[in-house]
Amino acid sequence: MRGFGVSIVAEELAKRMSQFGWDLYVGTIRVDGNFSATPTFLINPDAQEILKFCREWNIEVVLAQTTPYFEVLPHLVGHIPVIVYEHGDPTPAFFAGDGAERERIRQYKIQNVYPVANKVLTISHFLVQDIEWPDAEVVFNGCNHVPDFGLKSGQGTITNSRPLRVGTLMRLGAGEAQYKGNALFRELVAKLRKNNNDIEFCVMGRGTESDGDEWREIGVTPILNAPDEAKVEYLRGLDIFISPSMWEGFNLPIVEAQALGTVGIGFDAGAHPETALHLASSLDDAVSMIEHWNVNRQHLNLACKRAYTYIRSQFDWNFTAQAIAQQCASVTSISVTYGTVGAEAKEQEANTHNARKADEGLIKKLVRIWRREGVIGTLKLVQKRVMH
């Protein structure tokens, strides 16, 4: 799993896809302890291994979410329907060290993966442009993996009785500092301090103690390597969440913050226009909002309410799962051979193909089709297969 976001997407889809007639099997190159909702399989990004897995589990569609699985997809085409489920890559120019390699990976996908995939999906309209694939279709992520505590009311209402709490969530190490906007957040803190605003600043994220020290030095409280439960509490407890990121394919944290009743400010970069209700066109624009809400907490409460209502109405994992199910269904007319790649595979492929017809997987598959298509739809499909 690369990054928090991708694992959340897989987990939420795994929970919900079955109600739309699909079982989701998750393959990954490594597993961390945070992912437990569904059986997860360690599968190397190797076409042979993936096809073998598909054959064993009667998989009908392969949905790739990240590199290095994207790069394998061209080798699967013709054997099984493949869908690119693109979460995007940060603009290579933000990476001084490996920018060229990142650009190479990007170009490889544009030239070799997207053209042969049966579908290309993205998680934002921004990504459709960013991956330079206009035919890509958008399936938004959801927000309801975080609990719904409702609006901040009663004791949670933001009053003038205490300093404003402004925070962000980012990876604290130097590697992604430029695209995650670490310097921009520092500049924001400095500007707000210069104007004598009484504000507490904090930053949560993965990093080392020495990363944390860099924030402590400027009076920002770092919260390092916290578990998911702490993240929810943190985002709910902030008065304003700000994402200084300069690239986001979606930005789950800012969506989570807003879904937890905290206003989220994002800059006009990446997919923020789609996911940050309060979009700042510049640093000063963000400062303007924060300074105003610091002195007018009634207006801040209104902003929180707008953000919460908007995000909860826009992003729902049930819609996501339904849309993914529909996209998978749309490619199932493509025949599945489970053919393996390489010379030795042909015999194995023929044997497997024959065996598959008779095994219990067929019944399982029929049940899935019946749940998805209904009785008439299933009969039509069966008739079609028989006639064929």
Add this chain to the structure above:
Amino acid sequence: MKLNFSLLDSRIGIYGTTNSQRSAVVTGNTFTAPTTELKNAAGITIIILNLNKPNLVRGFIDGFQKVRATFLDAGVPCELIIGDTGSTVPETVKLLSNSVGGMTVEYGMKYQFSRCNNDLFQKVRTNTVLFLNNDVLINDNPESIKMAYDLLHSNENTAAVSAVLHFENGTLQHGGIDFLHIPSHEGFCYHPGAQQPWESQPGRSFPMAAGTGAFLMVRSELFAQVGGFDEAYQAECQDVDLCLKLKRLGYDIQIGDFGRLVHLENATRLTGEENWEDRSLYMRRWSGFVSTL
């Protein structure tokens, strides 16, 4: 009410620029910092941009003198700043050179709505500023501006006031700006009721999310706080953007019916004059937010 969607097309793509370009704007900090001088003295400054058009100049200078009289009667200072963007017509040059109480002229401006108005705003010393088009005929209704001023200051949560404006034939030119709520163009702005008959009820006001820059009165402190008109817009949408920035903070925008007030603007923008980059920028910045209003 029938909506005219003829101006909408696929060119409103919200991501007309690359992420690198967009992030460069954010981090480049291109914002025009407003003057830090306090603008808390009660009073109003009217800002008008002008190029030639001597008949209009004569009208708004005469109108300003009447407007000023209504303010001075109430003990409220009233000033006019004209931004001349290169007038060469001798009659206009002469009119602008006349000495009129409370009026100053800034010469040599190069027209760009946002930048010119922001530059002129630096000279404002009053707590209220009115951005006014030169073709709004205040000479025929000088009381309208004092009515707008009173409306603005009647409620501290009101950040800006715009006016109901009429075409010469009496139909509605502007009665506030509203937003489309259709999936393909969620948030696109339009003038509801335009060119329709309007039953005037002077003194009535109503909240809207935005009003036209042809007549836009704003609290100076708030105009400065939100950074003025965004100069990224070349030709369109600056006024709506400004109103939405105020709305986003939590304030209200009011539209006032101050009686017949004519705006000579053409009925519709001519095909080909639309600025699609501005529209895309506006849609990117605001289509989400306006869906919450």
